[in-house]
Amino acid sequence: MNSKPEFQQFLTEQINILEARFPLLLNPLKSPDILKESMLYSLNAGGKRIRPVLLLSVLHAAGKPLEAGYRTAAALELIHTYSLIHDDLPAMDDDDLRRGKPTNHKVYGEDIAILAGDGLLTHSFNLISKDEHLSADLKVALIADITDAAGPEGMVGGQVSDMQGEGKELTAEELEAIHHRKTGDLLSVSLMAGGKIAGLNEEDNKYLSLLGKHLGLAFQIKDDLLDIEGTVEEIGKPVGSDAGNDKNTYPSLLGLDGAKKKLDIHLNEARMNLQRIRHFNPVVLDGLITYIGERKG
Template sequence: MIALTEWKDQVESALSAYIERLDAPERLRDAMRYSLEAGGKRVRPALIYAVLDAYGVERAKGDEVAAALEMIHTYSLIHDDLPAMDDDDVRRGRPTNHIKFDEATAILAGDALLTNAFSCLLASNLVAETKVALAVKLAEAAGASGMVGGQLDDMLGERGGVESVEELESIHRRKTGALLVFALEAGGLIAGVSASDAESLKNFGRHLGIAFQIQDDILDVTGDASKIGKPVGSDEQNDKATYPKLLGMDGARQALKEQVDGANASIDNLTVEGGTLRALLDFVVQRDH
């Protein structure tokens, strides 16, 4: 049984506690809190908790890392929505941060969430060696060789610049997949899993990341704006390369199935029962928003 509501509640409690005790200007905290509390699926923190559950490790050991990861994800959304980036006015059914506040405040709120994420992670009660390893992996996943680099290549690839599925997959392994892979690696580090299981978790994350993006691309064509929380069809309007555009809708659904099969094979290689991870995989690929 998937414990998504429990995982969401746990990370949201950790986020609320962290922002509440943060010594910062009130307007900045309000802007940070506004985007953190906008909802969302909390898939990335959920993956950390799912790994801990699978290995019988107390969830609370992952609270600060889960909160830090969601802070980085949220900062990326704030910046993605800015006029210089995707120029979106709505996120999760609410005005985007720069519309609710102003552009400068939104930039600074994103900056603060990114920077303070590492403070949050390093304040955990994990052993120093684990905290350092987590901080290094999170920086790599979020930075130039990970999410940020993928975002830049995604922007450069607009208006027909991406012509192959291989190019598109390279972008999304970084832009979307890097933080998902980190979540699984983080859960493994906290749980102290074997090298073999760590590799299987990483492979699962790689497949999950691409599956997540393919489903996003499909929903941008077929989804319901009232459920997604933003207008559908924006990818086509911006002439962005997507899996349905490059492969057709049937081809995109076949590519999704192949990634799901790869993810399930990775779970099969674990030394523990992976029901929680399989349930999260099903949630990601069957979601309608």
């Protein structure tokens, strides 16, 4: 099935809409200009917008209006962006470049970068709590799910485990568990949030959750492969930086071929679960799965 044109159109259109909304969401804030500038600098630094697009794709697949999803979609991108700003700090990965541009702390200083991250994280829940398109019950469910995925049991916990694993030899299972939490949980919850806003039933949400699980792992394996095979122009950061940091990666554990095989397995599992969801137009999500597996950066 060649779903590229419709998927590509959806992706381009939605990224444009999202990126036009970020300044509208942040500029009206009564905050110091330097803080808004710093938050918007990282939010506007490009990126694939996969998390918000996943949420919106589910609404599209279920034939629901997208408008009810935009604030939660933006909130997910704010959370992702905060995590990148904090990850790049000297005390963490100490990265100077992100998506080909100087990292937040290189431009604004470490103090503002820490606070810009804190501000984006806090404001993400403000956006959801004030969304006029969602019921209070739905907002509470979304905040519960997203804080599960982004907090100490999810992304933050995965980041700690990843740091603790550096320099140690991990099994493939241990690495998978770390990546589940570090990247997979937020990707998964983006799909699940779409499912909840769309009003999918429990069974379909289960398939969506499995789709998200496999997509998250595929995403991380692809990231590791790009770190070896990509060029600095394509991935926007120095190639081979993971190996230099003594990080555990899929290629280092399974070899290049083993990692590629694992990538295909997870992409296929994601596709299978997508097909199981009823009354669902799979074209855009199928395109996203392929895109995540084939992306060059």
